[in-house]
Amino acid sequence: MTVDVVVVGAGIVGAASARALARRGLRVTVLDRRAAASGTTAHGEGNLLVSDKGPGPELVLAQHAAARWPSLVAELADELGGPGGGFPPIEYDPKGxxxxxxxxxxxxxxxxxxxxxxxxxxxxxxxxxxxxxxxxxxxxxxxxxxxxxxEDAQVQPVAAAEALLASARRAGATVRTGVDVVGALRDGDRIVGVRTTAGDVPAGAVVLAAGPWSGVVAERLGVVLPVRxxxxxxxxxxxxxxxxxxxxxxxxxxxxxxxxxxxxxxxxxxxxxxxxxxxxxxxxxxxxxxxxxxxxxxxxxxxxxxxxxxxxxxxxxxxxxxxxxxYVPDHLPIVGPDPRTPGLWVATGHEGAGIGLGPVSGELLADLFTGAAPAVDPAPFRVDRPAVVGADHGAHHGADQTETIAEAS
Structure with missing residues (x-):
């Protein structure tokens, strides 16, 4: 069966993207070659920061995220039952x-x-x-x-990602782990799904949200993306x-x-x-x-x-x-469609800010995907900006070691 969207990566950015897309009525499948939230999401401190960002697009996104997190926490608690209701707390702490x-x-x-x-x-x-x-x-x-x-806060990152995935499932999304993406399904220049170790997954669009492995996965899909x-x-x-x-x-x-x-x-x-x-x-x-x-x-x-x-x-x-x-050379996330490859969308490149910015990045991607008015200007995060398409493409530094990575996203 062809789904509307395949999301590659079940870390917090992929989870947030899947939730936002599924809640807009799209049929979504999330794929990850290991357990959900076991890569970068599981190996950070859960920072939700504005303090480390200077004036510019990333700070604007972080300020939007800081305002969004309290309502998101309330939504997830109401939807999933919250503490004592069968789902562990995500330990959101606006401690400054x-x-x-x-x-x-x-x-x-x-x-x-x-x-x-x-x-x-x-x-x-x-x-x-x-x-x-x-x-x-x-x-x-x-x-x-x-x-x-x-305005600084903290969250338990794995619990937050799992909550977002649980919400996505409630909205109809499917999450498949232990499935490695090995190539693209194409109709001419357009990507119409992915080839995986568990068979082909046809889709109307593919969202690449594989964190630091995004450059490696992009190469498998026939695209160059300077994420290291x-x-x-x-x-x-x-x-x-x-x-x-x-x-x-x-x-x-x-x-x-x-x-x-x-x-x-x-x-x-x-x-x-x-x-x-x-x-x-x-x-x-x-x-x-x-x-x-x-x-x-x-x-x-x-x-x-x-x-x-x-x-x-x-x-x-x-x-x-x-x-x-x-890591992306200009230190900005990449969120949006890839105009070089119809059918491919990207949500990655947050470096150490993915936990804090993940939920609003997923919502931004879903807004762009469905034609809704985005809450922040998406232009600074576009795929075809000079720092991405014009970067020195040593993007796959260490790609030959991908089969031995213990923390895959």
Whole structure:
């Protein structure tokens, strides 16, 4: 049977796209070569941030997402039963974020960045050390500047993706896991479905939402898409009293997220989870799909975290994990139809912002697909922008290692 849309990828972006399309009455099938939400979605911290984005299209999308998340959480709770109703909570926590400079040199750029954000409508409040310590009593009192972002939030990413998929199923979508896409079905130049390890799946359109594997899958579909994996690692402490109250990171984090450098970049990102652990990040490096942990990266992350929170020097690390973020040269998501290939749509390239931006990206894609008026200007995220179609297409760096990837999306 031919469905209206095949969504390739069951992470949070694919789940959100499937939900939005199915709720508009389209027949949707979601395919993933491994378990749902087991790739990039399962290997992040669940950040819903405006604090790390400078003025521009991504910030506009993030502001829309920040406004949308509370109503989305309410919709999912009402639809799926919420806590105690048979579906686990997604742990949405609008706890706010604190960004601190730990050096004299870092204070000025942090204040300047916050001032630019305020000009774009972000609630970015410069606070003195006393207020910062009131917000986070265990913070290093030697910080040189701090900005409070009450709009930042956190969510449990796998639970959120699973909830979106459950909602999509209730709207009629089918989710098939353990199915690998190996090629395209074509009618002339138009894609009319996909070939998979479980047989052909005819469809009116295909949505590519495979996160950092999107470049690899695009190649199988006969398309070049410059999405590369950017590896990141996270340390997890043993459980402890809830000491870190908000999301806290140092001012270097913004520079690390916006860097195009393939070499290692680290910064300090610290936050507690509902389970009582503390998550410590973050790192970024382009090494293909190499999934080997590097002790030097973990040491750098730990040292930076201790500069923010000295008490962490005595904490015990319970485990560590890594994941791959979908990197695009201009650091903007790709959302919309691919004019080079009729029938192909794309929703990928969010790098480390996919959890926060996933739901609104899926809704944006569905708006474009159905001809509805989009809530944000889609032009900056189009597939045929210069940074995508004109990029150096070393996009499949590490593609020869795809069969050994443990965290496939």
């Amino acid at each position: 974020g604190l960004v601190a400079a730990t050096t004299v040199e870092g204070a000025g750029p942090l204040r300047e960045f916050a001032a630019r954000q305020r000009g774009a409508g972000v609630d970015a409040r410069e606070v003195d050390v006393a207020v910062a310590l009131d917000l986070e009593p265990e913070l290093n009192p030697g910080i040189t500047a701090a900005v409070w972002y009450p 994996p950017r590896r990141g690692m996270v340390l997890v402490t043993t459980r402890m009293p809830h000491v870190v109250r908000h999301k806290v990171y140092d001012g270097d984090y913004v520079g690390a997220t916006q860097s195009g450098d393939a070499a290692l970049r680290t910064s300090s990102v610290v936050e507690s989870t509902a389970a009582g652990t503390v998550l410590i990040g973050s790192s970024r490096e382009q090494v293909g799909f190499d999934d080997r942990l590097r002790a030097v990266v973990l040491r750098e992350m730990a040292a930076r975290a201790i500069r923010l929170f000295p008490f962490l020097a005595a904490a015990s690390a319970m485990r560590t994990y890594l994941g791959f973020r979908p």
